[in-house]
Amino acid sequence: MKRREAFKKIGLFTIIGGSGLAFLSSCKHEASKEVIAAPLAAVATPKVKTEREKLIINRSNNSFADPNNPTKAELKHTPEIILGEKDSLGNTLVKITIGQAGIIHPATKQHWIDYIKVFVNNKLVAETEFANGGIRGFGHYYLALNQGDKIIAESGCNLHGIYESGLNI
Ligand SMILES: [Fe+2]
Structure with a gap:
């Protein structure tokens, strides 16, 4: 209870102190007739979406409704991770394509895989964005991997x- 009372007093003091400063501040500016412009960085400007960004209309997370019997639509959207050879420095080739079981996701101007992200042990290590149309969701990465690591590919x-x-x- 004492702490709560102390916080109330501090809060009240802060409000009074802040108001007092604002009052003093306004008096000073009235006396000098000084006009203060807001800094440009403080003015919020809405981000203008590109045509590509306007077409990205679904960011919901999905998973297999029945993991033992995924649908063609689910397989079509799910990344397939294939490990390749190691390079001379010991990095492992990781191939990621969308989707699985040989079902290829479309790559048109209106419907496409717009990004792939790769995580190792929950740390983001790669992110690739794709233009709409003319490129399929696919990526090759050389990753430094150790036994026991977990790769997650997100599309x-x-x-x-x-x-x-x-x-x-
Ligand atoms: Fe799709």
């Missing part, structure tokens, strides 16, 4: 949302 479809898959090393 975003502009119309159908976000899907992910994982692979334990």
